Amino acid sequence: MPEYLTEEQIEQFNRDGYLLIPGFLDCTEAEVLLARAKQLLFEFPIENHPLTKFTTSDKNHVGDDYFLTSGDKIRFFLEEGALDEDGNLTREKQQAVNKIGHGLHEIDPLFRRVTLQNERIQSLVRDLKFHVDPVALQSMVITKQPEIGGEVPEHNDSTFLYTDPPSALGFWIALERCTPENGALSFLPGSHLKAPITKRFVRLPTGGTGFEFLATPEMEAQYAAASQGKYVLEACSPGDLVLIHGSVLHKSERNTSNKTRFAYTFHMIESPPRALYDAKNWLQPTPNMPFPHVLDEPNLKLVNPALA
Template identity: 35%
Template sequence: MDYKLLKNVLPAPLCQKLKSEALNIVESIRGPRELSIFTTKNDDARDSYFYNSLDKISIFFEEEAVSNGKLKYSKLDSTNKVGHGLHLKNEVFRNFSFSKEAKSLMKEFGFKGVDIVQSMIIFKNPKFGGEVKPHQDQTYLYSYPNTIKGLWIPLEVSKVENGCLWVLPSKEEHLLKERYMRVENRTFVEKVNDVSWSDEDFIPIEMNIGDVLLFDGLLPHKSFKNTSSTSRMAYVIHFKDQESNYSKKNWNYSDDLMRVSLDK
């Protein structure tokens, strides 16, 4: 399957607990001396703070929220995302990521065991929560064979008005368009297949608290800028089948991925 929307499968109190912890993290976290901006406009704009975040809890800010190296708004309102090791370093998110609820969702893909490769909280704050360009997660999290999957868990209502996900459905498996690689501290994008995506073919995935979107790493998806007055926070976990290989050229390659057994 390229994606599957499950309705009302997580209890609201659990989602609220994750949201509250996300707010606590932003309140307590100390960012880098030089604020790190996250944008999908330019993949070459990643910095060392980003690359070192694979097993940490790091904070990234919206481009529009930073001026002359300082935040123009509150830290919470300015936050783009927090990642990429929440499943490793935060007790609340770690407990959920290895919970029976999360395992049940991961088992939907037919895996007996998975390796979690990254986790993050996406804030999509009001007024300037940044646009995310169309992309495939397999581009950045390359496994062979492709078994990259994702759980997209809304911690707030996600609608067209506040920048919900848009996906590109297909009856056949999508081809990988490009790969983002990091080799000896040098990053580059390599074209893999000559494919194009029409904006008109993307469809919105509106979600309520308790819903979960399961999606394949080859699924093209995007989101528009949040110009509404309400935020659209979500927790996202990416993982792969434990039998597949994770490329050493991935920006977040590690010999020590966290394994989750699904046969219990």
């Protein structure tokens, strides 16, 4: 299989913790996924929906059964601003959804083709050498609805897809133009080398979800120092891919424009025995849908020191 990434791109990812790859999907491919996402929004039945809202707040993060059993399904999560005080939608259902998840990469043929049946993805994974035998999980279309698309505060992805050692890698594909006005991503370059994983998002024994704090005072101080740098906003065009190291700090602002900001994103983690993904994680594989292996032949040379 031919190489996809250049040495300069690999060095940039290792240095900055993220990499923007323009035109990973061509315009037609991006338009097809965007049209499919909009079709899913149009067709989903709001009548029986539990009105589960997605929030990034540490105190009120979503954790009901609709969310916890979504890993092998296609489900719809509403924006916080889409409901009034009485729980009624304030807008059409297509404009009320924050994201669609979390089994798109397995269930929907179009998203599966991009994620698991894509030679460019396999070539990229082999070139990057971040994983030896990666599995894919947690696929989503994130919509960033006009005027109510919420801010996503500073975070790293390994908090939410925790492995020991950390091994999460995000693939974020713009399906529409992403600008400062509609919530383009911002990154803190190099923070993956300095900011430790201080907490993890878990299923609580009493039900629901919460955070388990891992940090010592020294780790907290290290994280605080690492998060003081200058963020870089990365505007994207439809089809652009951003690779996101699981430890790099990133965020996005509220969508203050009158335009949506659709993006398709999925993650990979290393499979056992090189990394442990345990039962505390909110997202769990099921007998009918185990996490799929990305590479046919896991024969990459191990170069990620954290996974040695």
